[in-house]
Amino acid sequence: MSPAFEKFKAYLDKLNHYSRVINLLSWDMYTTTPKLGFDGMAATDTYFSTEYFALYTSDEFYELVKTLNEPEEYEQLTPGYQFTVRKYKKNLEKDRKIPKDFYERFTAARNESQRAWTEAKNAADFSIFAPHLEKMIEYTKQQLAYTDPGKDVYDTLLGLYEEGMDSTTIDKVFEELKEGLLPLTRKILSAPQPDSSIFKGYYDPDAQKKVEKLLLSYMGFSFDAGVTAESEHPFTDGFSRYDVRVTNHFYEDNPFSSMFSAIHEGGHAIFEQNVDPALTGTAADDCCYMGVHESQSRFYENILGRNRNFWIPIYNKVQELLPELKRFSLDEFIRECNHIQASFIRTEADEVTYCMHILIRYEIEQAIFRDHVPASELPALWNQKYQEYLGITPANDAEGILQDMHWSDGSFGYFPTYLLGSIYDGMFLEALEKDLGSVDDILAAGEIRKITRWLNENIHWYGSLRLPKEVIEKVCQKELSAKPLLNYFEDKYSKIYQL
């Protein structure tokens, strides 16, 4: 250990302690904190977040990071620390260009904007949120003018969430997908549909919790290195590969929601639990590319979880734990899991129409940053696109443009990563079947852990070390393409809907 690395390591450990408690405070606020305790937790969160930012952007740390990027130091580092000092240097060069007072104003405006969004959504009234959205757009542009002057704003935003994926690349695959998917979706939507109403009934939330645990264990989630909890919206929160937490929400009248959320979040969690332990404590110890991360949750949720064979070995056990399901045959159950419907809410959409929800958002984000469409005109644009792609128009803004919180805190450019994840999945499925043979057969034999192991070894192990394009290249030995996903949809739904 060189003296410079020793100093850097001590500083990094300290930063890691700070981010751990910031993470823990947020975990607690989402899962546990009672109503009246929220202000106290939030004040402590603000305190440590501010301290963290000061430590992270300090001259002292920046100097250490620069020193470790010098060749004679850099070459001695392990890949995890090389990644860390490279990433921090790049980020700090940018972040240190943001004036402190601007940062504070942006933070304050973001908090106000989130509050206004909540109010607007509850009132189903976009006009409450519009001025804040306008501000978020302006502040975002301003921030990028500091950090990435002269670069295309929307491309830079996309790179924040999925490094190396610019709009040229994304346009190409999204167009490819849209061309094939629009006609397929229209065919599906006009075909005869199953009767969802047979699933009306009461599904004991305590029993659903037991099913969640069964599903997670079955997939390969480690309860030695993870826990489950409840929250308003399901999410995954990792402290390290040794402590990865998933949450869920249990609806009394819906047995599917918590099952597919469990499988989805389980996919995120299995990723984080299986990163190379040598990366622990470095910036590469989880996956910072949202598309790649999402590809894993969606692979489990859709490619595996919505496959009839996934359920063959466990459907009896699920029925034992949740006896209300005994009324339904496996065929009825799985038919409902693959029920394709035009609907308004992205997070509740099936795997096919989900793509449309993202395409719409991607096009609107481009309208914002490329065509400078003002906030006030966005609801009309939103509704027009829903009519065009899904043939439906939201009754109000709450089930329209106000449904997602992403834009309220300035997370522009995030949405496309969801669809990128699905597009990667099509390619991963091809690669996996080339290596292991038919997924149908593996699942039917109850050998899902074989698939998990393949994902562990080919994707999870590397944490953030490989950029998204490198992941695709290494795993699939192919250029990124939406074709495999399209083929998967066409094969699957032609059979199901007898097209």
Added chain:
Amino acid sequence: MSPAFEKFKAYLDKLNHYSRVINLLSWDMYTTTPKLGFDGMAATDTYFSTEYFALYTSDEFYELVKTLNEPEEYEQLTPGYQFTVRKYKKNLEKDRKIPKDFYERFTAARNESQRAWTEAKNAADFSIFAPHLEKMIEYTKQQLAYTDPGKDVYDTLLGLYEEGMDSTTIDKVFEELKEGLLPLTRKILSAPQPDSSIFKGYYDPDAQKKVEKLLLSYMGFSFDAGVTAESEHPFTDGFSRYDVRVTNHFYEDNPFSSMFSAIHEGGHAIFEQNVDPALTGTAADDCCYMGVHESQSRFYENILGRNRNFWIPIYNKVQELLPELKRFSLDEFIRECNHIQASFIRTEADEVTYCMHILIRYEIEQAIFRDHVPASELPALWNQKYQEYLGITPANDAEGILQDMHWSDGSFGYFPTYLLGSIYDGMFLEALEKDLGSVDDILAAGEIRKITRWLNENIHWYGSLRLPKEVIEKVCQKELSAKPLLNYFEDKYSKIYQL
């Protein structure tokens, strides 16, 4: 706000942020952290605990505290801040006398001792723990030689947990109790006993959780300012009056344990939820006297919870939530709640023999610090006293001297506060009935909230502002005495056991 107070307040807020995250880390480790995540959480806990101690004992803070103790500053402070600066001055004067290297050695030895205790308990082999216990005794004496030179060690220890209660006072009331209670206990134990075996069966843990929530609400626990969780041993953890958390443990074969733990911890929690809001953020905002705190948990658990009338308004609801109880009449149920038995494990003892468990520990602590009995001789002393007071001898050290963890981390002098709590309860019961009339009638009428309100107004509201002796004086207008508790036991159990 004087400039000195302003500085002090900013420093105190910072300390409060630190203690909040230390508390949260510990809460998470007890309730949530998965097995493999424990080391990560513990490392962060150590980091912030060390930082906290450095901030708390810094010259800067000590100077601020001293300044605010000057009359011209002190008189301007609210009672909560007066208490805070007084307490901190006293504690800092002592704590700053502890050499840093001694403190570190003690901390390391304490960790080793706790580990050795766990190992010894699992192996039921006291010899593994004996050298560590010897060390804990030595370090404790050494620490008090720094902080309280020339004072009686055991009296000083007692004062750490129940300020103002020295062994002269405690000896007097414990003797008073023992004299009456020993013959009563012997009479009870030789009377005919109910048949506990009828309660054998399976009691759904999920249903028990629902009963817990019912009991807590019924007593007056606020779920807006509190939550429930699970842990190996039940405990209460308060972040402020706005966020007080209780845990429980649910045994499939025992419906009583979780119910009485819920009522017990609920008593602690209702205390903390009802401290004067003006004290929030000061050192007086919870109760730092363990005996007074325990008096409230034990008042709910024993005086109220083991009273037949407590259950009259809710037994039907409890049976609805936990249908396995429908087999038992209220009389059978309550009879088992008041089943007095000689048993080995303190935490599972009934309210009468519980007192004996504490008397034994109190006498052994005196043997350690006054008669200098070496650790190696303590198991024999322990077993001899169990034979003398309860007529039973533990089969091994795990159900004997190794059962409690208190001595493993040097918490000598803590045990007596449990019994002080019960003795206070006898007196509080008298005072409460003088004010409100018969507790039986209030409970039978389903008006337990009246009792809660009386406790809120007379005890909880003051947090730590009143010393234990002042609490007794203000609430009971009497000297401390064990007579009321004895009277309560005699009345109640003469009827139940038809003595």
